[in-house]
Amino acid sequence: MPLYAQLTRAIQFAIATGRLRIGEQLPTVRQLAVELRVNANTVAKVYAELERSGILETRRGVGTFVSARHLDGNHHEEHDKHLTALVDRFLEEANAMGFSVDDLLDQLQSRRKKEPN
Amino acid sequence: MPLYAQLTRAIQFAIATGRLRIGEQLPTVRQLAVELRVNANTVAKVYAELERSGILETRRGVGTFVSARHLDGNHHEEHDKHLTALVDRFLEEANAMGFSVDDLLDQLQSRRKKEPN
DNA sequence: CTACTTGTACTACCATCGTAGTACAACCCA
DNA sequence: TGGGTTGTACTACGATGGTAGTACAAGTAG
Numbered sequence: 001m002p003l004y005a006q007l008t009r010a011i012q013f014a015i016a017t018g019r020l021r022i023g024e025q026l027p028t029v030r031q032l033a034v035e036l037r038v039n040a041n042t043v044a045k046v047y048a049e050l051e052r053s054g055i056l057e058t059r060r061g062v063g064t065f066v067s068a069r070h071l072d073g074n075h076h077e078e079h080d081k082h083l084t085a086l087v088d089r090f091l092e093e094a095n096a097m098g099f100s101v102d103d104l105l106d107q108l109q110s111r112r113k114k115e116p117n
Numbered sequence: 118m119p120l121y122a123q124l125t126r127a128i129q130f131a132i133a134t135g136r137l138r139i140g141e142q143l144p145t146v147r148q149l150a151v152e153l154r155v156n157a158n159t160v161a162k163v164y165a166e167l168e169r170s171g172i173l174e175t176r177r178g179v180g181t182f183v184s185a186r187h188l189d190g191n192h193h194e195e196h197d198k199h200l201t202a203l204v205d206r207f208l209e210e211a212n213a214m215g216f217s218v219d220d221l222l223d224q225l226q227s228r229r230k231k232e233p234n
Numbered sequence: 235c236t237a238c239t240t241g242t243a244c245t246a247c248c249a250t251c252g253t254a255g256t257a258c259a260a261c262c263c264a
Numbered sequence: 265t266g267g268g269t270t271g272t273a274c275t276a277c278g279a280t281g282g283t284a285g286t287a288c289a290a291g292t293a294g
Contacts, residue, residue: 003253004252012215029270029272039253039255040254040271041272044272045252048272059261059271060259060270060272061260061262061268079214079215082214083211083214083221086214087228090203093203094200094203095130096133097129097133097203098133101228104200105222105225108225111208112219112222119281119282119283120283121282121283146242147240155283156283158243158285159282159283161241162283165242176240176241177239177240177289177291178240178241178293179291179292180239180240180241236293237294238294239290240290241289242289242290243286244285244286245285245287246284246286247284248281248282248283249280249281249283251279252278252279252280253277254276254277255275255277256275256276257272257275258273259271259273261270261271262267262268262270263266263268264267
């Protein structure tokens with residue numbers, strides 16, 4: 001998996017689990033770039049994309065911060081859209097493999113016991 | 118989505134839904150290549166991969182056929198492995214987006230009513 | 235054996251994508 | 265205003281992946 005995708009995920013996950021809180025500042029693009037031994041642009045792209053998604057806010061000369069917007073009603077809607085989109089893809093693939101929705105449900109329910117999220 | 122992936126899916130789907138039955142012959146690589154305006158190699162790759170998966174059988178000078186092996190116990194196991202792998206990926210992505218297993222279950226259950234597969 | 239069919243190996247081209255390098259623009263602060 | 269932050273635009277390189285072209289191998293059928 002490409003670096004930028006890993007990083008994107010990590011940040012999203014950190015926010016989703018509360019390890020990064022609203023208003024909190026993220027590392028500078030250069031800081032993080034050095035730390036991860038990656039080009040600054042790679043980090044910048046991630047920050048920019050997450051800003052387009054409304055998850056981050058960035059101010060030049062200052063830094064990048066976790067936005068508050070993803071608590072709005074708007075964002076709940078978008079979030080749900082992402083979920084339905086994800087499920088759509090998932091169903092399509094499973095369908096192509098000949099699995100029914102029930103098969104998937106069974107699988108997921110057996111996971112529910114093991115991985116409490 | 119790349120051509121080869123589309124084709125792979127289409128064939129898998131056709132078999133899963135019974136539109137292609139066991140023992141039935143598929144079009145020649147060249148036939149299908151012409152029909153789809155695609156290089157013969159592309160079709161060949163798909164056939165070869167599906168053979169490695171055990172769902173096709175190919176005999177030189179004769180053609181390619183739907184294998185009977187995917188009714189074996191072995192294949193049920195492999196099939197299930199694919200399913201768990203798919204669910205794994207799915208859960209990982211959803212998790213990164215901050216969705217719980219229950220969220221996914223809710224989504225899927227609401228789909229179950231709409232798309233009877 | 236020969237002609238014809240089938241699938242296959244090998245190669246090369248082209249597009250796309252991910253990343254790095256460098257230079258630039260906006261902004262803060264003393 | 266000037267030096268030091270911050271993020272950003274542009275470019276280019278390397279790798280990968282997908283497809284096509286051509287030539288080959290294995291098998292069938294007359």
